Amino acid sequence: MPTYIAFTYTADVDWTDPQYGEEMKEYAEFGEAAQAVIRGGHSLYPTATATTVRTPAGKGGDPVATDGPYAETKEALTGYYVLECADLDEAVAVAGRLPAAWNGAVEIRPVIEFA
């Protein structure tokens, strides 16, 4: 069975803030309902906590860390789920039940299975 990552793109919110309690409850309900296919995942702190790293001097060079996410976008990467589904149709059906699907968008990517 293929493995997919479902990335949730939503408003750049702080999930630990009690004002998102209601939404977190929706995610918890999703987790419950989809537990048969969920293999893992995390909620992420907002992009204000993000650090982007590059080594401008090339391979082996000193890492230079800059404040902020890789790309500034209206909707931010706020979490992800690892899903094991029969096929893309099932993955789409599961992703469609994520609150991010109506509050933002969900991107599904198949995972490369290295032998």
Place this chain on the structure above:
Amino acid sequence: MDAVGDAVARLVREERPRVLATLIRVTGGIDPAEDAVQEAAVRALETWPRDGVPDDPRAWLLVAARRRAIDVIRREARRAGKEAEAMAIRGAAPGPLPGDPPGAETVRDDMLRLVFTCCHPALSTEAQVALALRTLGGLTTAEVARGLLVPEATMAKRITRAKQKIARAGIPYRVPPAAELPGRVAGVAATLYLIFNEGYAAGGGEDLVRGALTGEAVRLARLLAGLMPDDPTVLGLLALLLLHDARRAARTDPAGCPVLLPDQDRTRWDAAQIKEGVELVGAALRRTPDRPDPYVVQAAIAACHALAPSYDATPWEAVVSWYDVLLTVRDEPVVRLNRAVAVAERDGPAAGLALVEDIGGLEGYPWWHATRAELLRRAGRPGEASAAYERALALDLSVPQAGHLRRRLADLAS
């Protein structure tokens, strides 16, 4: 190639998509299936003209392709098979190949699986069009590229990427469950309609290669109707394509210039195709008791035109009513524009003009300006009509279309 060779080539081309559809299921991938079918087709082209066409050409091709596929699968199995695994199609069952050629029912199901996989909504529209022509229509990559005015290398890349997405993202090889079927059928219909319009817009004359896409779309719609004979969308689509395509010979003059509906020589319309199209409209309407289907309604409008002995004898009341029905399921500016034209014919240019000017969002659409121009001319406002033709001509039009509008503009000045 001689006549026998031609006939064989046509037969092989005809059977090829069906054989491919089954081979994809049994080999578990599009690429290995294509290789196997290609090999079988080459052998058929070599041996049939010499030894005669077998009683059941499809079964012959299936057996030959399957034999080839078994060889390849065995060879792959000996290797690590890592890549083969990564390229496998979900829902197909690689493994032991069935001994007997599949029955008609299985061939039908395989073909439907292929239709829904090629027209899966997770593929871009461009990719769906390319895959439908390549795998369902059996066109070569070069033919698809020429038809869509894309360099062959670009088209080859597009098709490869699409097949890769099917395999890697796990787009399944199966007919969608009943609950999803209407939406998915609408997606397939949209893709075939797009193919038809690519060819229809090109018209006749110089653009014969692109024009051939209309025939290809009709062929695919017919195939789909054979697979789903009770689906109203599918019947409506086939009816719509047949009724539009029936006017083909009358749509251009000998110089290749477009001839619009009012001026077409209706004796040159294809009467047999119109008869078939109209019957299909009836069959499709009987199957849509609840919610009108946009393709069936558009086909009904096309039937009103097709059955009218002359433009003046068009039943405009009925045409306007059908547009009202269409608006309930597809409220789009272009539909409103077409309805306004029908209203102008029924109630006079002023009534049509008022509706045309009420439609927002078509400032970039040349036919909105051209329609306005025509109605302004009829309403006796030549100055404004000229200005509207100029606006239309400033937008993106094909050379013959622009020529047509320029002649209207010149007529206005004289």
